[in-house]
Amino acid sequence: MSQSQLELRHLKTLLALAECGSVSQAAKRVFLTQSALSHQLKALEDHYGLALFERKTQPLRFTPAGERLLALAREVSALVAGAERDMARLREGEAGELRIAVECHTCFDWLMPAMDAFRQHWPAVELDIVSGFHADPVGLLLTRRADLAICSEAEAQDGVVYQPLFAYEMVLIMAKDHPLAAKPVWQADDLASETLIHYPVPDVMLDLVRKVLKPAGVNPARRTSELTVAIIQLVASRRGVAAMPFWAVKPYLDRGYIASARIGDSGLQSELYAALRQDDAALAYMRDFLHTVREQSFATLPGLSVLA
Amino acid sequence: MSQSQLELRHLKTLLALAECGSVSQAAKRVFLTQSALSHQLKALEDHYGLALFERKTQPLRFTPAGERLLALAREVSALVAGAERDMARLREGEAGELRIAVECHTCFDWLMPAMDAFRQHWPAVELDIVSGFHADPVGLLLTRRADLAICSEAEAQDGVVYQPLFAYEMVLIMAKDHPLAAKPVWQADDLASETLIHYPVPDVMLDLVRKVLKPAGVNPARRTSELTVAIIQLVASRRGVAAMPFWAVKPYLDRGYIASARIGDSGLQSELYAALRQDDAALAYMRDFLHTVREQSFATLPGLSVLA
DNA sequence: GTAAAATAATGAAATTGCCTCATGATTGTA
DNA sequence: TACAATCATGAGGCAATTTCATTATTTTAC
Structure with missing residues (x-):
């Protein structure tokens, strides 16, 4: 029954929702609970007397009414961002x-x-x-x-x-025809006989070494390269494996150049x-x-x- | 210290403020108290760390920072209005x-x-x-x-x-050289010897007659005209006086064609x-x-x- | 110039509304 | 079918906003 009018808060929620595709994920994005967003969205739908989403799908789909509000959110948040920058410049x-x-x-x-x-x-x-x-x-x-x-x-x-x-997950990448390419989760021991390819930086800056290999006492062969694409090439050519951020290698995975695996049961979070x-x-x-x-x-x- | 972020509510307040020129008037416009708006504006200024208005003037003046937010308010409220109309059309x-x-x-x-x-x-x-x-x-x-x-x-x-x-005020208009043109407030009796010019409608629809003249038992001569400009002309030509909404005659008053007076001590509110x-x-x-x-x-x- | 009126600021109290918590329902998946 | 993940819902707590009461300031009128 709360006839609370539209506020910028609601528009921010809609943007997060569109980006995340689920209420719970969006809630994390705007630093609220899933419950808060659920209430908020219900209030919005009540206010306009219209359904804004189809809930039964994953990712959730916007109805035309939802799309319209989302479009508003995009326009408005761009304007607001610009104004707030101007305010900051006026101040400092x-x-x-x-x-x-x-x-x-x-x-x-x-x-x-x-x-x-x-x-x-x-x-x-x-x-x-x-x-x-x-x-x-x-x-x-x-x-x-x-x-x-x-x-x-x-x-x-x-x-x-x-x-x-x-935060993001580091994944292990390997050639598609690597013997263990089908293994979804690798443990430290699986790396013992591999060649590890990495950037030429000290070990303390390599999460895989510091958090996984060293604690397990595993010390694989090494090889370094400066460039990400070069590392991908080496991996695809079966010269070794590498630990890379998921977001950095996703395009190569999608195109089928290489395969990937999780590092440890719960993954290597960075x-x-x-x-x-x-x-x-x-x-x-x-x-x-x-x-x-x-x-x-x-x-x-x-x-x-x-x-x- | 309340770091509450910008909301549409604030933008609506700014718009009302720009239109009214004073906090108390704007408060009426948005159906809140003067105090609420005063707090709200202070919170906004604290939030941005900038003064938004010069308070010591009447009407109050916006600072550059205030102007910037006002510009945002105009842009955003137009977009929001459009979206809300679309939502209504989607619904009905x-x-x-x-x-x-x-x-x-x-x-x-x-x-x-x-x-x-x-x-x-x-x-x-x-x-x-x-x-x-x-x-x-x-x-x-x-x-x-x-x-x-x-x-x-x-x-x-x-x-x-x-x-x-x-709501608005009905004022009495008269020729500039009318004997009583300088009188700021007219009472019912002042009209006894005048000719009253009005639209050709029943007396019950004439607030001046119903609320002022009839209660006082005053019954001046009458003359009617269909058109506002014609009534103004007749008044300016000393053929009589008329009661008109202030907003309808303001242009003619500004140009000095006619003079005006308040009707009764507290004015005739319509x-x-x-x-x-x-x-x-x-x-x-x-x-x-x-x-x-x-x-x-x-x-x-x-x-x-x-x-x- | 002073008094009166209008306007604005301020602090405290009260209300409203939002969020979280706890839990149950629903959907998708192994 | 059961489990995991996601979503919905009601109650309760809490914080943000509003109102109230009062003081300070500015404007208007005489």
Whole structure:
């Protein structure tokens, strides 16, 4: 009976719902419970006296009425985002500096589109990538050689805050005709006789080594390569196996170039955080950059999950 | 400290504020208290860390930040209005019938623009004006010769509901060189020796006669005319005085063609209601028509006030 | 210039409405 | 068929918004 009118909150929910395809997933995306969204959607349907979705399908389908509201949501949220950016610029000015230190190679896949979008919105902010791969990107922050560091762990450090970006699963990739290609889950032991292909970085930065192989005392042969496509090629050519983010290899899996398997029974989960100097955490363009990264990434990368 | 995010509610407040020029007036427009709006605006300013208005002026002025949010409000509310109309059409279909019975001559001033706007949004609804001026427009409703009646009083009647439109003040107009032209307030007695010019309708439909002259036992000479401009002409030519809605004569007052006075110490307040058959009251195009009338009228007519 | 009226700000109390929790129902899947 | 995942629903708690009561400020009128 609550005749509560339409609010931006509802539109945000609709957007999340369209992206996730299920109420429970969307709930995670907007940091509410499934129950909250269920109530919210029911209220919306009551308000308009129209069904907005067909619930009995997976992913759930929008009715024409739902589509109409979704279209509104897209239009409106773009306008609101623009206005809020303008408000931030009015408050803090247009200019600033944003030098990004990157620890992982694959990060470029999602970083580039996000940086492009950001550049549109903050043309006066100097955007840079700190070249080279540093074992300690957070150190660059404190020595003021970078303003933001992408890293996979949030180790407490004075004057530094960590903002969660997203979480994803690392999968093992192998040639399609690999003897174990049909095995859905690999354990550490399965890797003992394999050649592991990875980026040329220290072991501490390789989640597979640090979290799986080392604890199990397994030490396979190694081979390194700088480029993602090169690693894929090597794997497809049966020169070894590699652990890669699911979202990075999904296109190759879809095209049937390679096969993949889960690492360990519950999978190897990886997380990404952005580290900032505490003083910079409130800067509007910083917050907007992080927001853009999340938005762009969730929109384009498959299989991401939210990170509290 | 409430970091509550922007909601449509806030944007509606901003629109009302821009139209009214003061917090208390805007509060009436959105059916909240002045206090509620004051809190709401403060919360908005806190949220963005920016002043949105200069308070010390009358009417209050928007800062650049306020202007930016106001611009957003205009864009968004247009989109939302369009979407909500589409939702209504999805629910109830496009077509319908809307024959309007009008009791007062001046109503055409605001009815025409509203009808034009409505026609854009509901092209499939048959829009008509029931010709002639009927003493009992509500009767036309029950005999199904009209679907909506504009009237100045809400007399309870079975099967009929009254929706408030707006309230306004009737003023007395006279020639600029009339002996009493400088008198700011006229009483009934002042009219005893005047000629009263009015539309050719029964006395019960003339608020001045019914509410002021008859109670005071004053019965001035009369003269009638069909057209508003003709009445203005007669008044300017010293052939008599007339009672007209302020919003109808404001242009002529501004140009100095005529003078005006308040009727009675507290003014002669008039109200307008739309009467509908109870069954039709929930129809989307009916509700939208009423909404359009209010919106258009408040936007274009000076001196209106809200009617609960 | 002062008094009166209108308008705005503020804090506390009260209400409303939203969210979470707990649980049951439904759908899809092994 | 049973299990897992997703969704629905009602009750209860809590926080955000509104109102109320009052004070402060500005505008208007004389």
